[in-house]
Amino acid sequence: MNKVTTIQSRFVPITMENIDTDQIIPARFLKATTRDGFGKNLFRDWRYANDDEQQPKTDFVLNQSIYTGEILVAGKNFGCGSSREHAAWAIKDYGFAAVVSSFFADIFKNNALNNGLLPVTVTDSFLQKIFAEPVTSSLTINLEEQSIKIDTTGEKESFEINSYKKTCLLNGYDDIDYLISMKQEIEIFEQTLV
Numbered sequence: 001m002n003k004v005t006t007i008q009s010r011f012v013p014i015t016m017e018n019i020d021t022d023q024i025i026p027a028r029f030l031k032a033t034t035r036d037g038f039g040k041n042l043f044r045d046w047r048y049a050n051d052d053e054q055q056p057k058t059d060f061v062l063n064q065s066i067y068t069g070e071i072l073v074a075g076k077n078f079g080c081g082s083s084r085e086h087a088a089w090a091i092k093d094y095g096f097a098a099v100v101s102s103f104f105a106d107i108f109k110n111n112a113l114n115n116g117l118l119p120v121t122v123t124d125s126f127l128q129k130i131f132a133e134p135v136t137s138s139l140t141i142n143l144e145e146q147s148i149k150i151d152t153t154g155e156k157e158s159f160e161i162n163s164y165k166k167t168c169l170l171n172g173y174d175d176i177d178y179l180i181s182m183k184q185e186i187e188i189f190e191q192t193l194v
Contacts, residue, residue, distance in 0.1 A: 001115075001116040001168075001169075001172045001173065001174055001177070002116060002172055003169070003170060003171060003172035004097065004098075004116065004118055004143055004169040004170065004172075005142075005143055005144060005170060006140065006141065006142050006143065006144075007070055007071060007097050007098050007118070007139075007140070007141040007143075008138060008139070008140040008141075008151070009069040009070040009071050009097070009138055009139065010067075010068055010069035010071070010135075010136065010137065010138045010139075011069045011071040011072070011073045011100070011130070011137070011138070011139050012061055012062065012067045012068070012069055012071070012072050012073065012096075013061065013067070013073045013074075013130070013131055014043075014061060014072065014073070014074045014075065015074075015075050015131055016074070016075050017075035017076045017077055018075070018076070018077045018080055019074055019075065019077075019078050019079070019080070020079070020080045020081030020082070021079060021080070021081040021082050021083070021084045021086075021087040021108065022081055022082065023043065023045065023046065023081075024042065024043065024079070024087040024090060024091065025038055025041055025042060025044070025084065025086050025087050025089075025090040026041065026044050026045055027082075027084075029041040029044065029086075030084060030086050035089040035092070035093065035115070036093065037093065038086055038089045038090035038093045038094075039090055039091075039092075039093030039094035039095065040093075040094075041090060042062070042090040042091060042093075042094045043060070043062060046060050046062075047060050047062055047063055062094075066135050067135060069096075069138070070095060070096055070097040070098065071096065071097065071098045071099075071100060071139050071141065072091060072096045072098070072099045072100070073099075073100045073101070073127070073130050073131065073139075074099060074100070074101045075101065075102075075127075076101060076102045076103045076124065076127075077101075077103050077104075077105065078099060078101040078103070078104050078105070078108065079099075079104050079105040079107070079108025079109065079111075079112075079119075080105040080108070081105070083107045083111075084111075085111045085114075085115070087108060087111065088108065088111040088112045088114075088115045088117050089115060091112075091117055092115055092116065092117045096117065097117070097118065098117065098118040098119070098120055098141050099112065099117065099118070099119050099120070100120045100122060100127070100130065100139070100141075100148065101119070101120075101121065101122070101127065102121065102122055102123060102124045102126075102127045103121065104119050104121060113161075113162070113165040113168075113169070114174065114175070116169065116172075116174075118141065118143065118161075118169060120141055120148055120159045121159055121160065122148060122157050122159060123157065126148075126155070126157045129150060129153075129155060130150060133150060133152060133153075134152075137150065137151065137152045138151045138152075139151060143161070143166060143169060143170060144170065145158075146158055146159055146160070146161060146166075147159070164178075
């Protein structure tokens with residue numbers, strides 16, 4: 001996994017609430033067991049008419065070249081619905097490093113963290129301020145400080161994150177990498193049990 005420290009980028013806004021995992025990555029695309037290639041089907045049913053890549057829906061943000069960036073900003077209750085790790089894989093594979101919302105479904109949030117995708121929970125009012133920004137605006141997410149800033153206005157808000165997952169993201173660790181990094185401490189502890 002790549003280290004996550006600071007993400008400064010323009011953002012892609014999807015103001016809709018209650019975006020479930022089947023909208024993020026439809027079930028018919030879940031046949032693979034590796035993380036690669038899911039990005040092309042991110043929000044597939046919203047991006048293409050008649051499930052045809054030759055018929056992009058021009059009104060959807062991912063099909064508009066003015067919307068670019070590593071940060072996806074979405075309405076409340078993002079990632080609800082069925083448990084599928086593929087949703088986090090698709091978002092990450094598309095090129096997003098973080099998702100900002102005022103509420104995340106617990107399973108989606110954990111899947112995101114486990115796959116190096118940073119879910120940032122903000123207040124409803126801060127989320128609305130982000131949505132009100134022009135498309136050329138950028139955000140800065142500082143994981144070390146646990147803060148998110150609207151760069152054009154300087155407005156800033158703190159966010160919470162599990163300290164273990166924060167350590168993993170800052171160091172680019174998955175759970176196994178973390179255990180390996182703690183090998184010496186584990187061995188010392190095991191000696192105390194003898």
